[in-house]
Amino acid sequence: MYPNFLLKQAKLHPSGRALSFQQKEWTFEQLKEESLHFARKLKALDLSNKDRVAILSSSSDRLVIGIHALWQLGCEIVLLNERLTAAELQYQYVDSEATILLTSTEYKKTLSVPSIYTWEEIDQKEEIHFTMEPYWDDSRTLSIMYTSGTTGSPKGVRQTVRNHATNALSSNAQLGIQESESWLCSMPIYHISGLSILIRSVLLGLEVRLYDKFQLKEIVGDITSGRVTRMSVVSTTLQRIVHYMEENSLVPSSNFRGMLAGGGPIPKDYLERSTMLQLPVVQTYGMTETCSQTATLESKDAIRKIGSAGKALLLADIRIEGATKSGEPGEICITGDHVTNGYIGKYATIPSQQDGWLHTGDIGYLDEEGFLYVLDRRSDLIISGGENIYPAEVESVLLSYPGILDAGVIGIPHEKWGEVPKAFLVVAHSVELNEIETFCKSTLASYKIPKEWSIVNELPRNGAGKLLRRELRT
Amino acid sequence: MYPNFLLKQAKLHPSGRALSFQQKEWTFEQLKEESLHFARKLKALDLSNKDRVAILSSSSDRLVIGIHALWQLGCEIVLLNERLTAAELQYQYVDSEATILLTSTEYKKTLSVPSIYTWEEIDQKEEIHFTMEPYWDDSRTLSIMYTSGTTGSPKGVRQTVRNHATNALSSNAQLGIQESESWLCSMPIYHISGLSILIRSVLLGLEVRLYDKFQLKEIVGDITSGRVTRMSVVSTTLQRIVHYMEENSLVPSSNFRGMLAGGGPIPKDYLERSTMLQLPVVQTYGMTETCSQTATLESKDAIRKIGSAGKALLLADIRIEGATKSGEPGEICITGDHVTNGYIGKYATIPSQQDGWLHTGDIGYLDEEGFLYVLDRRSDLIISGGENIYPAEVESVLLSYPGILDAGVIGIPHEKWGEVPKAFLVVAHSVELNEIETFCKSTLASYKIPKEWSIVNELPRNGAGKLLRRELRT
Numbered sequence: 001m002y003p004n005f006l007l008k009q010a011k012l013h014p015s016g017r018a019l020s021f022q023q024k025e026w027t028f029e030q031l032k033e034e035s036l037h038f039a040r041k042l043k044a045l046d047l048s049n050k051d052r053v054a055i056l057s058s059s060s061d062r063l064v065i066g067i068h069a070l071w072q073l074g075c076e077i078v079l080l081n082e083r084l085t086a087a088e089l090q091y092q093y094v095d096s097e098a099t100i101l102l103t104s105t106e107y108k109k110t111l112s113v114p115s116i117y118t119w120e121e122i123d124q125k126e127e128i129h130f131t132m133e134p135y136w137d138d139s140r141t142l143s144i145m146y147t148s149g150t151t152g153s154p155k156g157v158r159q160t161v162r163n164h165a166t167n168a169l170s171s172n173a174q175l176g177i178q179e180s181e182s183w184l185c186s187m188p189i190y191h192i193s194g195l196s197i198l199i200r201s202v203l204l205g206l207e208v209r210l211y212d213k214f215q216l217k218e219i220v221g222d223i224t225s226g227r228v229t230r231m232s233v234v235s236t237t238l239q240r241i242v243h244y245m246e247e248n249s250l251v252p253s254s255n256f257r258g259m260l261a262g263g264g265p266i267p268k269d270y271l272e273r274s275t276m277l278q279l280p281v282v283q284t285y286g287m288t289e290t291c292s293q294t295a296t297l298e299s300k301d302a303i304r305k306i307g308s309a310g311k312a313l314l315l316a317d318i319r320i321e322g323a324t325k326s327g328e329p330g331e332i333c334i335t336g337d338h339v340t341n342g343y344i345g346k347y348a349t350i351p352s353q354q355d356g357w358l359h360t361g362d363i364g365y366l367d368e369e370g371f372l373y374v375l376d377r378r379s380d381l382i383i384s385g386g387e388n389i390y391p392a393e394v395e396s397v398l399l400s401y402p403g404i405l406d407a408g409v410i411g412i413p414h415e416k417w418g419e420v421p422k423a424f425l426v427v428a429h430s431v432e433l434n435e436i437e438t439f440c441k442s443t444l445a446s447y448k449i450p451k452e453w454s455i456v457n458e459l460p461r462n463g464a465g466k467l468l469r470r471e472l473r474t
Numbered sequence: 475m476y477p478n479f480l481l482k483q484a485k486l487h488p489s490g491r492a493l494s495f496q497q498k499e500w501t502f503e504q505l506k507e508e509s510l511h512f513a514r515k516l517k518a519l520d521l522s523n524k525d526r527v528a529i530l531s532s533s534s535d536r537l538v539i540g541i542h543a544l545w546q547l548g549c550e551i552v553l554l555n556e557r558l559t560a561a562e563l564q565y566q567y568v569d570s571e572a573t574i575l576l577t578s579t580e581y582k583k584t585l586s587v588p589s590i591y592t593w594e595e596i597d598q599k600e601e602i603h604f605t606m607e608p609y610w611d612d613s614r615t616l617s618i619m620y621t622s623g624t625t626g627s628p629k630g631v632r633q634t635v636r637n638h639a640t641n642a643l644s645s646n647a648q649l650g651i652q653e654s655e656s657w658l659c660s661m662p663i664y665h666i667s668g669l670s671i672l673i674r675s676v677l678l679g680l681e682v683r684l685y686d687k688f689q690l691k692e693i694v695g696d697i698t699s700g701r702v703t704r705m706s707v708v709s710t711t712l713q714r715i716v717h718y719m720e721e722n723s724l725v726p727s728s729n730f731r732g733m734l735a736g737g738g739p740i741p742k743d744y745l746e747r748s749t750m751l752q753l754p755v756v757q758t759y760g761m762t763e764t765c766s767q768t769a770t771l772e773s774k775d776a777i778r779k780i781g782s783a784g785k786a787l788l789l790a791d792i793r794i795e796g797a798t799k800s801g802e803p804g805e806i807c808i809t810g811d812h813v814t815n816g817y818i819g820k821y822a823t824i825p826s827q828q829d830g831w832l833h834t835g836d837i838g839y840l841d842e843e844g845f846l847y848v849l850d851r852r853s854d855l856i857i858s859g860g861e862n863i864y865p866a867e868v869e870s871v872l873l874s875y876p877g878i879l880d881a882g883v884i885g886i887p888h889e890k891w892g893e894v895p896k897a898f899l900v901v902a903h904s905v906e907l908n909e910i911e912t913f914c915k916s917t918l919a920s921y922k923i924p925k926e927w928s929i930v931n932e933l934p935r936n937g938a939g940k941l942l943r944r945e946l947r948t
Contacts, residue, residue: 134791169647205647314677
């Protein structure tokens, strides 16, 4: 059992800063009041406990208040990625069996799903009173996020109260959050790296300083002025911040306690430059299935253990499948109460764990001190500007194009985005790459569309016919 | 599921300071190694998972290592209060169905229970290998402590893995423990205020700086030098520290982050003097049944909310039975995963909760901001130098003395101990108070023996015959 997160924090720190967005600020009491107000309007849609509600929205105060409102009603939220195409969104919406879709006016025009409402349409509803739950069961699902994993087809991952709370408390055991801290969130909230900031906020009483996009100058201003004490970054955003601070001879405020850097490895160069700037960087390894962080490398080990994602957090554990001693690589497996208990929709009957362990598909090893090194991402995952791209998904789209006989997709280095996808095609006759790109645009988010193409005679496959993507990289 | 506390911390911070006692220090790796070493010797006694082992010991490195060793073996420890008489100890040992009793040489001579071993006797055993459990179930009982509550007869309270972990993590959400902190423990470990410091240590990676008695000068030295960052106190010990610092014009180190003050209300005078000394004091309300803290008053509210024990911690909640609005007094009821699920022995079948709430028997109210004020301790509990005295237990002993027809016991103020017990007796014929005292000494710990006596014609009782102890106080 856990307390209703927002209600509890509003009791503990009613006048503590909970949220700031653009020129506005909310205390926990105000955030609670506005969330309850909006929840009473949502109630007019006849939403019940455990109803699923899909949300498609960029980061805004409306989104944060909407999420908290839905949780007050007992709903499960399905967070949709803004960068998906209409077809991809349609698939997730249908698979999730969501009752309604909440979104902004811009999206309403382009999407054709039933029961779609804008925030403003909800504002027009009459308020209907409901009784709040002061406590939440461990097993209640708070959020669902789609991830592809090894299958290539998106799976809706359930994130429960205990998953989220375990992650936040375990993270706090390492980070030691103090009262009145502020966490800058320029990550999309439809990613677990963003949503987990909201969760830490209501469990640990810290402010979320929310940005709807990566506004470099303002963000660096927050870091140098001490307006914020923490921030989540991916490799790309860290690089931009470091570069800007170097160019302008800026240093972080002494209040600034650290960058939580996830979404793939951080190049050594960025870490060294961060150290020069006295900008503490804490590297982390996590995923949707573990409600964010599983392992985290403390700032003090950043250089000594360069390339490592750190040790498993207090309430998490990692083992390497098949490894008999430290240093030996194998599949990274994770256990702990932060690990999802399963999926919804099409994959509802597929267990997410084997004997209590999540098999990530990622390859890595633990050194003799227990530091994790990730060697290869699951299913040759490509991480481009913090977004996950599963080659199997892109390949499957390419193979549906007439004249493409075989397709293999890998990530190639890219200065700005870290990686971008590159496609290797076996074709029956000459094809127009422009037309393939146009075809892709109709079904794939733009960041998933290959940026380089190569026509080959055949693809490397093993005896069982399995594509050997690693060989494409050499 | 939680990690094996000590093993996990030894993995996270192997070279972090775990324990210091007298001139010796242990890192988490050393504490783990010594605990495992001792566990393998204990294993020679044929101890199995879930066996109960009673411990009677003053604070020492042996005690800490012994506790961790028993937990590695899967045992449930029964912590006996050193200040009890042989008869009281005998009762608890038998009621707990402990397999063995571990103690020091001094106690072995005076106690006549079967299967009693000293630490040194265990040292002589051969080591027997066993397999450690890397994870602990939520419901596993780690410790048992006896408390009397409203019944007057001691009840063994079960404290599970989840109870302890919830308390420590919930406490951390407020205290924001940082790496390399050190918590001074001069509380007996057989009290939850002491044991909970050991638990916080292995969950949050902080050092326990252990004292076997309250050594005023050394303790103040630790506070002023910055050797420790936290300390648990009761009213009496706080007063002595404050007085000593005033007399010697001492101030705490800027590293010192706070006193956690429990075991009854702290007089306003002490709080004001602490503020003058810049000694942060955090008042708390907790008990054996809640694995220590349930509510805690932050330092910043110490003067504004004087007399309050603060708000319910993150993972705890408090309601006042029968109160319809804030400010109205009633019985304090507590919920949360830190609350015991039940008792052992004689009271094993008595539920500890009603509809998920622990009814404490304490009387109090919540103000409009949710701050708890404790008006009257359960069953007119007397707190003397941090030890709980239940009037019913003392009365029951007095009534067994020939010639005592009725007896009522209350607490009266005492400069050094906060409170001491006073007895009101109705006697059939003249009695010798000296003889009654001698009689008490054979069955009651000395701190429980009344320090004042009054012979009266009758005791105030209500219509149902219930003793009205409050009237004795007027």
